Amino acid sequence: MNDAPFDYIPLTGAKPRGKRPYFFDDPAVERVLAITMAVAQEVAVLRERLDTIERLLEKTGGVSRADIDAYEPDQDAATQRSEWSRMYIARVLRIVQQEVEALNAAPENNYDLDAKADELGTT
Amino acid sequence: MSRWPSPPPYNLVGKHGVSPHTNHDDRARFNFLAQLNTHLATHVLPANATAYHLKVKPAFEQEHGRAPKDRHEVRRAMLKNPQFQTWSALRRSSMELRQQNGREVVLRQLADLNKRAADLNRNSSKLKLDPSFVVPSYVAKVDFHCMPGGYVDELAPDDVSAAANYDVGIFATTGGGLGRLNDGAGHALAGWLAKNAPELKPKRILDLGCGLGHSLLPVAQAFPDADIVGIEVAAPLLRFAHARAKSLGVDNITFVQANAEHVPEPDASFDLVFTTMFLHETSNSAIKNIINETHRLLRPGGLCIHLEQPQFEGLPPFEQFMRDWDALYNNEPFWTRMHEMDIDSLMENAGFSREKMFVSGAQAVVDEAIFGKQKDDVEDYGRKASWHAFGVYK
Numbered sequence: 001m002n003d004a005p006f007d008y009i010p011l012t013g014a015k016p017r018g019k020r021p022y023f024f025d026d027p028a029v030e031r032v033l034a035i036t037m038a039v040a041q042e043v044a045v046l047r048e049r050l051d052t053i054e055r056l057l058e059k060t061g062g063v064s065r066a067d068i069d070a071y072e073p074d075q076d077a078a079t080q081r082s083e084w085s086r087m088y089i090a091r092v093l094r095i096v097q098q099e100v101e102a103l104n105a106a107p108e109n110n111y112d113l114d115a116k117a118d119e120l121g122t123t
Numbered sequence: 124m125s126r127w128p129s130p131p132p133y134n135l136v137g138k139h140g141v142s143p144h145t146n147h148d149d150r151a152r153f154n155f156l157a158q159l160n161t162h163l164a165t166h167v168l169p170a171n172a173t174a175y176h177l178k179v180k181p182a183f184e185q186e187h188g189r190a191p192k193d194r195h196e197v198r199r200a201m202l203k204n205p206q207f208q209t210w211s212a213l214r215r216s217s218m219e220l221r222q223q224n225g226r227e228v229v230l231r232q233l234a235d236l237n238k239r240a241a242d243l244n245r246n247s248s249k250l251k252l253d254p255s256f257v258v259p260s261y262v263a264k265v266d267f268h269c270m271p272g273g274y275v276d277e278l279a280p281d282d283v284s285a286a287a288n289y290d291v292g293i294f295a296t297t298g299g300g301l302g303r304l305n306d307g308a309g310h311a312l313a314g315w316l317a318k319n320a321p322e323l324k325p326k327r328i329l330d331l332g333c334g335l336g337h338s339l340l341p342v343a344q345a346f347p348d349a350d351i352v353g354i355e356v357a358a359p360l361l362r363f364a365h366a367r368a369k370s371l372g373v374d375n376i377t378f379v380q381a382n383a384e385h386v387p388e389p390d391a392s393f394d395l396v397f398t399t400m401f402l403h404e405t406s407n408s409a410i411k412n413i414i415n416e417t418h419r420l421l422r423p424g425g426l427c428i429h430l431e432q433p434q435f436e437g438l439p440p441f442e443q444f445m446r447d448w449d450a451l452y453n454n455e456p457f458w459t460r461m462h463e464m465d466i467d468s469l470m471e472n473a474g475f476s477r478e479k480m481f482v483s484g485a486q487a488v489v490d491e492a493i494f495g496k497q498k499d500d501v502e503d504y505g506r507k508a509s510w511h512a513f514g515v516y517k
Contacts, residue, residue: 003231003232003233003234003235005233005234005279006278008226008227008230008231008233009227011226011230011271011278012223012226012227012230013219013223013226014226014271014272015271016222016266016269016270016271016273016454017264017265017266017273017454018265018266018454018456020215021211021215021451021452022212023202023207023208023209023211023212023215024208024209024212025208029212030212033209033212033213033216034212034216034219037159037213037216037217037220038220040155041152041155041156041159041220044151044152044154044155044158045148045151045152045155048147048151048154048155049147049148049151052147087227091220091223091227094219094220094223095219098219113450113451113454113456114451114456116264116265116456117406117456117457117460120260120261120264120265120406120456121261121406121407121408121457121460122406122407122408123259123260123261123406123408123409
């Protein structure tokens with residue numbers, strides 16, 4: 001289901017205003033960690049989905065490996081899979097997107113949070 | 124005794140008329156994050172104290188001949204510590220995942236969600252939006268807790284996306300600690316009032332910064348005959364709050380777009396004025412004005428109560444440093460500033476008397492059959508579903 005009147009996927013991982021903190025001495029480590037955690041999340045999602053399938057199979061009968069091997073997605077399934085795949089990549093590479101956005105951000109949207117609180121504290 | 128695991132599965136989160144639809148994988152993502160956050164709070168966070176006391180503080184003392192004198196010195200030293208770096212990077216990453224997951228769920232069904240809200244809100248006298256309202260800059264210009272666009276950005280007409288994202292994902296941040304409808308703080312407040320102020324019997328109640336109405340609805344249900352007003356600056360939150368309340372059958376609340384610094388209500392017109400998790404998302408100047416407003420709006424004998432995390436005063440530098448994390452690393456720029464203010468003096472300057480002030484506590488009240496009892500031994504420095512309740516009688 002996608003009823004958005006625009007391409008919503010790049011918006012899901014948009015960078016919030018304010019500088020992103022980096023904690024490791026080398027920002028590359030942070031980048032890899034953030035990517036790894038997204039992959040870890042998706043492995044958990046797959047595991048949960050597989051578990052659902054196993055439990056349903058246990059209740060309702062079976063599908064064979066041959067069925068799975070022979071499966072050909074129709075147009076709807078192919079569209080849903082493609083959408084899943086786009087979202088998956090966007091998710092895993094979120095930190096890369098945000099670093100690109102930070103590079104491109106207008107300076108007023110890349111502010112230091114503490115300095116902004118100084119500025120706005122009397123508003 | 125709860126038979127569900129802690130955190131419970133996401134499918135037990137309650138639904139209302141503007142709940143986004145979630146699919147299997149959406150729910151699995153929130154399950155993963157609830158589990159991850161619980162793991163971090165239980166297993167990774169406590170090691171920061173270990174690292175501090177065993178390594179960072181002794182090294183500091185060796186170098187300076189004294190202990191760190193304040194949270195800033197603790198932070199400068201801890202930022203070089205690998206344990207703190209890893210926990211912080213994971214906590215930040217988890218929050219970013221939560222935002223992306225929530226926005227994915229909401230944005231792909233945005234037109235449907237906005238229509239459902241609009242249908243529930245149409246021609247209601249209980250939702251008062253002001254198209255000429257100017258959102259104060261301390262809200263308009265900050266993306267609180269890393270929500271892209273903050274509370275106020277609108278991606279479509281009649282937008283509720285900011286609120287829907289907040290609602291659909293807060294389960295992950297709190298590990299289910301706020302209960303089925305994310306309203307554990309509201310039930311805590313209703314319980315506090317029943318126990319500590321049974322004689323109050325409020326006829327008019329005001330929630331300043333009511334957000335999505337999470338905390339307001341349980342109070343409204345506790346006082347079904349009262350006339351209740353929730354004010355909030357962000358139109359997306361108000362649209363969502365009204366639609367959510369209506370779908371849950373709560374009809375004694377009027378949701379008004381207004382600034383808590385200048386509430387469009389007469390003097391002495393409320394018996395109870397409260398805020399929950401609100402003051403820390405306003406500026407220092409605003410807090411002063413808000414406290415003044417609470418005094419103006421309360422009738423003599425009326426009660427004002429605020430639910431927040433504890434003030435920093437008197438806390439050891441290490442605990443202050445840990446509680447400062449969200450301010451610096453989770454886009455809560457006013458968090459520490461608010462927690463350092465002398466609010467008792469602000470209340471006194473507003474006209475309240477010190478003898479009538481109190482400090483108390485309130486713990487999230489949730490459906491224990493599902494969500495279990497809150498564990499009191501896990502401290503998540505700012506994320507825990509129990510609060511410092513303070514206030515004053517006029």
